[in-house]
Amino acid sequence: MEIRVQAEPFDYGAECNAFAARAPGAGAVVSFCGIVRDASGQLARMEIEHYPGMTERALTKIAAEAGERWDLADVLILHRHGPLAPGETIMMVATAARHRAEAFAAAEFLMDYLKSRAPFWKKEITATGEAWVEAAERDESALKRW
Amino acid sequence: MEIRVQAEPFDYGAECNAFAARAPGAGAVVSFCGIVRDASGQLARMEIEHYPGMTERALTKIAAEAGERWDLADVLILHRHGPLAPGETIMMVATAARHRAEAFAAAEFLMDYLKSRAPFWKKEITATGEAWVEAAERDESALKRW
């Protein structure tokens, strides 16, 4: 299991390859990445605030919970904080398992919990102002299925 | 939409990066890769046979069906044929969407249909013999949820 919280950019593809390479017994690897989306065409940047200490603790707990629910060969969670430009990669998760159903379920579980239970907050900065991203009701609802 | 069927190895991470980069409006990218697994410790190689013509037609149909069911920014299916060594990447799918739930659902759908409806057959070759991989009952059952 690997948990990383960092301000620096990361190379999504290189992380995917490194993750897949170190899980040779696992036939199935699922990865997810979140990208800064500029829905309005006005976004100058996104800023991600987090709670150092609690962040790592929350992510470790979520990853461990996934490891208890599914038979996983490996789990990776990587999340950036600080300023990000449109198109930049915000975060990724990856899961490796013997069978694809487990790898998919675990990756979705990680994302659902990470969205609403890990202490990150996003702010969008445009030319005309800035606004904190509001939590979506569907993200809270998504937890109910697990 | 991109469909590729090839004997040549491909770089999973590079494909993930290229896919993510060309879907800038999509905040969520999900990718899956299947790796040759050596469960017995005896596997010399895997050989994948396919039905040229029908393969591309079946994969295009599956990808188009996913595009009708979910609001996707892009879809990639890449599958190798011919001989593969343990640890090599057999295939990948990637989906890009505005929201993660759509990207995840579409990727699972692609995998479920690809497993049982695209004309690929795997043979495992060990030092002592060779055997065609049998279709798993769970793979056929997996189609029922869609």
Place this chain on the structure above:
Amino acid sequence: MTLTILYFAWLRERIGEPRETVQTGAGTVAELVEELRAKDDRYALAFSDLAAVRVALDQELSDFNAPLAGVREVAFFPPMTGG
């Protein structure tokens, strides 16, 4: 009617050929299979358990009851194992 028949995976191995061209008056896939079975033991073996055989007509999955009228390419193969 002239048909191209393709065989894949263990069907190909049991029959010993990846493809052949046949002249047939078979009206359905099932009738074609009966003709093939009668030709040779290799075919009888390959088609001994039809539950383990899938068929595609002109590169679209089909079934044993399907009519062959207008069809040019028939393929027989085991359940698919891609991914």
Place this chain on the structure above:
Amino acid sequence: MTLTILYFAWLRERIGEPRETVQTGAGTVAELVEELRAKDDRYALAFSDLAAVRVALDQELSDFNAPLAGVREVAFFPPMTGG
């Protein structure tokens, strides 16, 4: 009891400080919030709608009814928006 209080996102902005140390006799998170509200309008504004505020005690998510006995670090923040 000495507590470190942390504020994040728009709670931090409304209160104007990322952290502070307070002396308090509050028995629960809710009592601590009442004390803070009484201190200054900035706090009253930040805590005007508790449905929009989450609390962590020693870096574990908790709730407003939780007791503060033994707690060293309290954090207030809006619903999380990671991922």
